[in-house]
Amino acid sequence: MNNLTKVITKDGSISFRSEQFNENFHSIAGAYYETKHKFINPSRLKRFQNKSINVLDICFGIGYNSALLFENLILEFSTLNWYGLELDKRPLNYALTDKKFYDLWNPKVIDILNSLNLKGLYKNKIFDCKLLIGDARKEILNLPKEVNFDLIFLDGFSPQKCPEIWSYEFLTQLKKKIKYEGYLITYTSAAAVRKSLQNLSFNLFNIKPTLSKRNHWSNGTLATFNYQQNNPYITQLSEMEIEHLKTKASIPYRDPTGEMLSKEILEIRKREQKFSNLLDTNSWRKRWEMA
Ligand SMILES: C[S@@+](CC[C@H](N)C(=O)[O-])C[C@H]1O[C@@H](n2cnc3c(N)ncnc32)[C@H](O)[C@@H]1O
Secondary structure (H helix, E strand, O other): OOOEEEEEOOOOOEEEEEOOOOEEOOOOOOHHHHHHHHHHHHHOHHHHOOOEEEEEEEOOOOOHHHHHHHHHHHHOOOEEEEEEEEOOOHHHHHHOOOHHHHHHOOHHHHHHHHHHHHHOEEEOOOEEEEEEEOOHHHHHHHOOOOOOEEEEEEOOOOOOOOHHHOOHHHHHHHHHHEEEEEEEEEOOOOHHHHHHHHHOOOEEEEEOOOOOOOOOOOOOEEEEOOOOOOOOOEEEOOHHHHHHOOEHHHOOOOOOOOOOOHHHHHHHHHHHHHOOOOEOHHHHHHHOOOO
């Protein structure tokens, strides 16, 4: 098996680097920080106080997004029906042996994570959680037909490293599993992903940036069918972002069989980009002074 190397991020929380994907699980700015600002704040969990909520966490990994979700929903007395999809059991297993990770969470959250780690499920009177281990492209087809989600977190490695979970076809599966008023939340602002979501009739919102660095214009994307939003963590796409969706970067990742290798998906897209008449992405970057 490929190595996972521990990384300490700038907020002190641990993360891993995957040798297989040649990428860190989180930005170096902070694993906990990312979870809070890119996934949990825009979810607006207070909406679910004393109510029930269905959540799907794709690329569960170490489990930060769901751990912070659990912590918040316990405080809101929400009833939770949760599914996690993940290829590799090791990240959660390793993280639970790390004191820094363990100490981050309330003991009730640790109970849930321990149970998911050992049994792949957790159930009490108000939380019903199942972690499905395998390729998300296959496991998504094993979710119960009748369950649709209020929230879907999509937290895979970047599209260039793991295109299979950002393909038009995979996003089509997510469209089938989300409620009309549900939120699909991801950290990426990649034009290919946004354009695919737009082509699937989602309304797109930018998750407002929280770091004041140059070129840091987004904390990701929130996609929903419900246009009426009252969410302080998101904004309409800017002119620059709308123009991004007209560049060659917006050409989608395609995986019609749901079984293609990353390499194949990337090659097909590269060929399509080469022959495309769309705006050159470097010209777009220069125009918006990002080059
Ligand atoms: C960026 S990390 C996830 C970060 C995560 N949310 C966390 O809190 O640690 C990406 C995760 O996607 C998983 N992954 C990669 N390809 C996958 C696939 N095809 N299906 C399901 N999980 C996948 C990796 O094993 C890794 O744990």
